[in-house]
Amino acid sequence: MNTPNFSEKFSCPEFLAMERTIIDDFVDCTRECCAEVEICVKALNKQGGPEYIHRMFRSMHSLKGNCQMVGLGPLNALLHRIEEVFSRARAHPEQYIPELGEFLLLATDEIEELLSELIANGEADEVKRKRLYDVCETLQKNTANGLSAGVFKDAIASLGGRVFDKSATLKNLKIELTLPEDLTLMRSLAAHLDKLSIFRKNRSEQTLELVNSLNEAMGFPADKKQLEAAAWMHDVGMSLIPQVIFNKEGNLSKEEQKILQEHVQLGSQLLLRFGGWDDAARMVLDHHEFFDGSGYPNGTVGNDIHPGARMLAIVDTFCSITTERSDRGYKKSLMQAISEINANIHVQFDPQMVTTFNDVVRNLMMKQ
Structure with a gap:
């Protein structure tokens, strides 16, 4: 031989x-x-x-x-x-x-x-x-x-x-009855969510990268591991929302909006069930609260909103607008995202965090 x-x-x-x-x-x-x-x-x-x-x-x-x-x-x-x-x-x-x-x-x-x-x-x-x-x-x-x-x-x-x-x-192949580490399972759940829509490709990965960069630039107001868990899980509740609502392109009715808003409660409850992720659960629950108190689910105002949630709110909006679509280019949508976020300081977003996020995105643009 x-x-x-x-x-x-x-x-x-x-x-x-x-x-x-x-x-x-x-x-x-x-x-x-x-x-x-x-x-x-x-x-x-x-x-x-x-x-x-x-x-x-x-x-x-x-x-x-x-x-x-x-x-x-x-x-x-x-x-x-x-x-x-x-x-x-x-x-x-x-x-x-x-x-x-x-x-x-x-x-x-x-x-x-x-x-x-x-x-x-x-x-x-x-x-x-x-x-x-x-x-x-x-x-x-x-x-x-x-x-x-x-x-x-x-x-x-x-x-x-x-x-x-x-x-x-x-x-x-045999499927073993095993329980992966919490963050590994959370990442897997986020990946499954991103597969439910062609417009969520790698969305969770992008969210985590940006929110980590913002957290670092802000001097780490949120615990890194708790923030990672919140980034993976903040939209996982969406996978439990009826697909006809999740993928609807037109305006939602009031009843449909109410059902969609339940995703923050579902995601936070899942984190509480994991155990040891109370801080992350609060971030998920708060990430659609507005700085002026007009958000959901509790109408929490300003600094009473968890800092991790305030950062997630900015990054989530940015990722939503910059998602690649056939009808718009990446650079144009990036500028639209920055314009919309800056236009909504004090109303939807923490103004200090928005200022820092502008620097984060500027560094991203320079790297690209």
Whole structure:
């Protein structure tokens, strides 16, 4: 039996040296991204709209960015090539063809297999990785003038000709009755909420990042862990609201508004049930209170509103307005968000916190 040459395997020491919890978290995110690609392919094959093209690109781009962050250079380079192949469909959604979707499913399956092999053995098949890389490079050249079913069929055949069947593997997996750490479970609940609407993609992650930055800039008026729990859980109660209300685009009736407002109570009660998160529960309960006392559920005024809730209120409004939509660009909506927040100091928002938040967003703009 021949021993493989070093060149036939690749490894990522930086990634493998990370804490197991980080690796596990990365694997979960990878599976979510690949599952999202599968959902979008199925929808597009059933004449789904261009929003699924956008969702698929976001998932693949997130996966590529995650690989870069944890030091998975070989997989990051591979995903960059796959993203380049997909970019034409993103620029011209009307050119999408089922063969492209089948190729993407096969490609993401191979990436999952390479990742599993790397984690299990400390190294993975470089021949397989390089083969997929070369196929993507060829595809990019052959689709320069438009997408062709034949080109993708050839690519699929060169990779083995079929999409990996996850169903058999899933049947053999056992779901263990385990209880994850509180913050891990809260993050999972927030992620499930964000999947209920295409306009909530990564919303909870963005909320946490911004509210942490505001908290730091303010000198930490809220406990960091309690604030993290509140950021994950502040809208989780929305998942218990009837979907016809949650996803309604027009104005809500008074009765519908009353039902929607119940999400703050539901989220805070869930936190109290966790135990040890009373401060976070108060933040969730208060995050729709207005500085002038005209908010809900209790009409709390000014500094009587929990400082964590006052920060969440600002960030929640910002994230709501800057959510990507087909009818507006990111920079324009960012300025709209800042304008609306500044226009509502003393009424809806704490003026001192708004001033600091302006600095936080200014730093964000400079980084971008």
